[in-house]
Each structure stands twice: as structure tokens, then as C-alpha cells.
Amino acid sequence: MKYQLRLSLLIVVDSLIVMSSVFIASWMLTENAGMTATATLVSSVTLFFAHHVFAYIFKLYKKVWSYASMQELTGIFLAVTGSVAFLALVQLVTLGVTYNRALAITWMLHILLIGGSRFSWRFIRDYKLSSDRNKKRALIIGAGNGGNLVARQLINSEKSELRPVAFIDDDSNKQGLEVMGVPVLGQLEDIEHVAEHKEVEQIIIAIPSLSKQELNDIFARCAEAKVKTQIMPSVEDIMAGNVTVNEIRDVQVEDLLGREPVELDTDKIGKKLTGKAVMVTGAGGSIGSEVCRQAAAFHPAKLVLVGHGENSIYAIDMELRNQYPNMEIEPVIADVQDQAQMDDVVDKQEPDVIYHAAAHKHVPLMEKNPHEAVKNNVLGTKNVAEAAANHNVGAFVMVSTDKSVNPTSVMGATKRIAEMVVQHMDTVSATKFVAVRFGNVLGSRGSVIPLFKKQIENGGPVTVTDPEMTRYFMTIPEASRLILQAGAIADGGETFVLDMGEPVKIVDLAKNLIRLSGFREDEIDIQYTGMRPGEKLFEELLGEDEVHDEQIYPSIYRGKTPPVNIQVIDDLAEQFEDSQKKELRNEVLDIAHFRVPQLTAVK
DSSP states (O other): OOHHHHHHHHHHHHHHHHHHHHHHHHHHSOTTTSOOHHHHHHHHHHHHHHHHHHHHHTTGGGOOGGGOOHHHHHHHHHHHHHHHHHHHHHHHHHHSOOOHHHHHHHHHHHHHHHHHHHHHHHHHHHHHHHTOTTSEEEEEEOOSHHHHHHHHHHHHOSSOOEEEEEEEOSOGGGTTOEETTEEBOOOGGGHHHHHHHTTOSEEEEOOTTOOHHHHHHHHHHHHHTTOEEEEOOOHHHHHTTSSOTTOOEEOOHHHHHSOOOOOOOHHHHHHHHTTSEEEEETTTSHHHHHHHHHHHTTOOSEEEEEESOHHHHHHHHHHHHHHOTTSEEEEEEOOTTOHHHHHHHHHHHOOSEEEEOOOOOOHHHHHHOHHHHIIIIIIHHHHHHHHHHHTTOSEEEEEOOGGGSSOOSHHHHHHHHHHHHHHHHHHHOSSEEEEEEOOEEETOTTOHHHHHHHHHHTTOOEEESOTTOEEOEEEHHHHHHHHHHHHHHOOSSOEEEEOOOSOEEHHHHHHHHHHHTTOOGGGSOEEEOOOOTTOOSSOOSSOGGGOOSSEEETTEEEEOOOOBOHHHHHHHHHHGGGSOHHHHHHHHHHHHTTOSTTOBOOO
16 A cells, blocks of 8 residues: 555544544543533544644654554554643643543543554454465474564565464473464474474474584474474574574574584684784685685784685685775785795785695595695695794694594695694794694585585485494584684694584484485485595594693693604605605605604604
């Protein structure tokens, strides 16, 4: 309805209500208590004008009454009370008396009729929405504030494809009650029964404060009901302003396998980054680009994006320029394997801190290409680290992996040797050198999750190497937080490790992804292919000789390593190109395991 027509209709309806309410009030009273004809006429005209003045003051004609709530009801109450109070004052001044009982009845009629005329708009709208049988029947888990918001959004939105038909909540005091007209029909153990009884077509988990374990438990129950399950955003995302509370989305594997978030010491990180020059190698990769995003939030004076792939550097450069138009951002296409180029980049950009995320990380590929693993992971790290030392960079943080602990692969061994390089550089330089280790990163390039998703889209089978293979998992944002935090709390020479909780079986990950994709486990086959070269059944975060018992920061541990004779690594760097593939593989594994007699430096 157009605004002018709507406004005219409301004014006419209000005028009829106002003019008649005084007469009705007078008629309802006895002759002695009622008003004279003159008093009734004066009161009616006065109330007519008073009402429209107060209706204008309290914006009664600017409300969208199809969405009316307590705020709109409050506006009606104030407008009616103000107009009746003004009428009482006019009666006292002009007639010398106030007709209190007539005024009280007038006020009540006013509230009832004005409010009823407005809320009838919402009633009609809600009735039409609730009676729309084309919408899918939804079950909401959680009848608290989150569930209330979700139900309100679904009920009030004409575009919503869902209609809430029931709540599930573990609070026994809510059982049998209704929220937004939707009944609370059971507790968590009743999900499958309620879903079947109410013919539920979709489930929404509406408890934003859930822990990962609690979400896992609830999702497992929803999976038993064989109904598509979605979730409202987490408290962390809502507080960060990334999403609104009503943005319902599919449950992601990151929700089920990610750890509880580690809180950052933003003050310490801010002192290291705010107003400083920050350089990130491998800035176009999944970890490097997220480090750039999180570092940018601390408003460095300059952010230097170093990477070998022009497309990925272009993408993160454009993203950050759009989000931080006033920040100085320097995209640099460069290869960490080029020693002279790295020295030149550090010399020109003058970074205060370097986050070194450039690396080859694919285990089977590096088994077949050990020379490339050494060039990128060992020599690349050595080149950037030496450039940092030569130009007095404040801190150098290397991104490492749990595969560097007791490595069985070329990739893990080269990352272990890179840690040795960083450890040595800390002993001969004023720059603070540290390494950061973590497990598999959910959703990163080359991770198993994109492969599983593609296999599921193709109808299977999903290939798992071994039913007992386990891995630690964390999200890309959390991995990047650990990198930033390590640089902030580093004294130099440490290897930082995140307490990653319990490892996850890869086959369980595959089963979760199958359910999240809307299939039953028996609809998509899982095939076991056997372990690939260089793989281990399980990963470790610290070796037995590296463990410090105490946490130096919540959920962060510091590893210790023996001193290293850098000459052995220098010899590797000079001779590796002449080595045969098998010889080179054995050599890097021997160095990584400290099996070279002259490797350990004399203390």
C-alpha cells in the first residue's frame, strides 16, 4: 500500500475512533456520572485534535504495523495517555470539572481500538505467513535468546523458506511452554522423535555459545534424525561483527573439528604491529593470506606481501586495499629461493617483523621432488632469515608443522631443518627468531577436506589411507592467531606449539563430511587405499626431548631443541643439487633426526 493512501486510511480510522470514544464513554455511564451534551462535544473535539498532535509526536503514522511489537505498543500508550491527559486539562479549564470515570473509559477504549486497529495488520500478516504450507517445517534447537531471534526472523520474513513448528531445549522449566507461538516439545534426547512426529524438514541449532564438543554432540543427534541441519553464527563471529545473529548457515566441518578459540593478547600484538612495517612471505597462500588479514587489523604502517604466484598476491592485495584503503600495502612478486632478491626486498622495505609462511607442504609430492623441498623449505628459509639478520629486523616468525617432529617424510624433514636454521640464526643475530608448529589446517590448500568434498559431489567413493590414521586439526584463523601471538611473546630461539586437544581420525572426518553434505553414511562408500610414502599414522607436536611442562600462554607451549652446528646444513645447501633423489632423501632425514655425528653443536 502506498504511503499516502496508508496515511489517509489511518487518519480516517483514528478520527472515527477518537470522535466516537468520548460518546461511547458517556453513554456507558449513568446519567449522574455521565457528561452533559456540551461537555461531550467539547471533549470529543478536543480529543480529536489532541490525538493527532500526540500521534505525530510519537510517530504513530510512521510505523510499519505489519511488524508491530512492544515498541509500537509503547508509542500507542504514550500518544493515547498524552491526548487524554490534555483533554482532562481542557475540561478543567473550560468546564471547571474533570469527568474522571468518563476519561478512564475513554482512555481504555482509545488503547483498545487504536491498538487493535494497528495490530490487526500484524495479525493478518502473521496469519498469512504461518498458514503458508509451501514453507519447510523447521525444528529449532534452543529456546533461549538465540532461538527466539531465529524464530522471530523466520516468522516475520516473507522471503524465508522455513516455518518453525517446534523447539527443543534442555531447560525443564520451558517444557510445554510456547515461544513466539511455537511449542517447546522436548530435550536433546528427543530430537529424533520430535523431528519424526512433527514431520520436520530442517533443523536449526540456535545456541550461539555452544562449545565445539557440545555442538558435536547435538549434531550427532541431528544426524540420527536424517534431517538437514543448519546453525546460527557463533558468539565469536557475532562479536567480531563478521555476521549478524540471524544469518543461518550450513554446519561446516570447521564447526565440528576446530578447537575452542584461543584468545589473543591484543595489547602485546598491537605493540609489535601497530605503526610498524610488517612483511609476510607466502602471502598469497591460505595461511599467509590469513596472517595478512589479521595483521592488517592491528593497523601496521606498512604491510609487505611477498609471494611467487602473481594471481594469489593480486587477490590478497585487492582484498586488503578495499578493506583498508588508507594502509600502505606493498605487493612484491619474489621467490624466497633467490637469496639476492630476498636481501634486496628486506633492504628496501625495512620490515620490523617478518612472518615466513612460504613453503612446500604436500607430503607425497615432496617425496617425489626432494630437491624442490630442500630449495624452498630449507634454502628459502635460510635466505629470508639471513636477510632479516643482515638488516636488523626486530622479529622473524617461521611457520612450521607437526610433521617436523620425528619426521618420516622429506617435507617434514626439510621443515625440521628449517627450524634448525631459525634456531641457529637466533644465536648469532640481534633479531628474535622463533618457529610456530601446528597440525593440519582445515580448508587450507592441499588439505584433505577439499578432496573429500569433491569425491562426495561425484557420488564417492571417499578415499582414506588407513582406518586408524589420526591428525590434529585447527582452523586457518586460529593458526594465524598463533603466529601473531608467537611473535608478540617471543624471547628468541623458541619453538611454539598450540595445545591442539585430541587428534581426530581421518575416517571420522570423512563420515562427518558425508553427513554434512546431506547423505547417509551408507550412501557414500569409504575406501581404504593404504598409507602413502612419507606418511605416519599419527603426528606429534613435540618430541620427547623438546617438552616444557608449563604453558607460557593459555593453550601455547614452548618446545626446546638442542643447539645445532650450522656447518652441516651449509654443506647440505652446497651439495644437494648433485645428490641423487634417494641419497638426498636419506640425508635430510638423517639431519632432521640428529643422526649426523657432527650436527649437534658444543654447548
